[in-house]
Amino acid sequence: MNDERPEKPLPELRASDADRERVVERLRDAVAEGRIDMEEFEERLETAYTSKTYAELEPLTRDLPAPGGPPMPLAAAAPAPVAADGSWASRIGGGGVPASSSAAVAVMSSFQRKGAWTVPPRLDAVAFWGSGDLDLREANFAEREVVINCIAIMGGIQITVPPGVEVDVRGFGFMGAFDQRDTPGPVAPGAPRVVVTGLAFWGGVEVKVKPPKRPKPLGGGPKLRKEL
Structure with a gap:
């Protein structure tokens, strides 16, 4: 036995x-x-x-x-530049809209969203001993108004918006700060509204206004000679 x-x-x-x-x-x-x-x-x-x-x-x-399953991207959308007349219609709603709520998390690390991506109706952005970069200059928007809820604990989150977008900063800083140094200027007709809320504790959330990046010419342009 x-x-x-x-x-x-x-x-x-x-x-x-x-x-x-x-x-x-x-x-x-x-x-x-x-x-x-x-x-x-x-x-x-x-x-x-x-x-x-x-x-x-x-x-x-x-x-x-189980790990290794099909990836579920936060947002995926084809590039949608602003129309020639400045209209935002082609960048709000439409295909490629993600679920009603998504998140970007950095725990002792970093996250970045830039280029052609879709901002969901609500985005929870968390930076704990880390950093986050949300660039909305080339992004599409799931809805006319989106909410970005930022939690920055001993970390920082930067949000970059193009001119003409309406920005409403409502966050609370406790030994930290919600900082909007730039003004978007006059709100463009039909432009989205971005509400930034949340908490910064020993950290910071900064909203910047920058124009969209200009595409580089293919093959390069002619070089200018310096006049002596």
């Missing part, structure tokens, strides 16, 4: 730092894809970093798809 004791079950094994980081990475992907909201992300994140065994880590990702 074999009376050897069975091996210790996997859930009772101690989790390593690498195991916890793998769970945190999956949670970051989940919140960026809109599978869980920011409140639930923060709760699971705290549990992940305090978990000691696999049994404590496993429930945190049990309802999430």
Whole structure:
């Protein structure tokens, strides 16, 4: 009769730092894809970093798809420059609009959204010991009014908008700041409205106004000779 004791079950094994980081990475992907909201992300994140065994880590990702599945981009849209008459109609609504809520998260890291992307009706941007860059100059907008909720904790988030966009900054800074140094100027007819709200704690959220980047000419242009 074999009376050897069975091996210790996997859930009772101690989790390593690498195991916890793998769970945190999956949670970051989940919140960026809109599978869980920011409140639930923060709760699971705290549990992940305090978990000691696999049994404590496993429930945190049990309802999430396995890693390596089909990617779900935050936003994808074809380039849509402003019309020649300055109209914004081609950049608001239409195809490629993402889900009603999305997120961009940087935990001791960074995130960036620029070029031709679609700003969802509500975007939760979180920078915890990290930085974020949201460039709206070439972006499309899911709706006429979008809300960017920024949480900057010992980190910074920069939002760049083109001239003519209506900007409403409502954020609260506690030992931090919500800073809008530039003014967008007169609001263009039909231009989107960007509401920036949230909290900056030992961090900052800055709104800048810059014109869209001009495309570089193909093949380069003729070089000018310096006159002596």
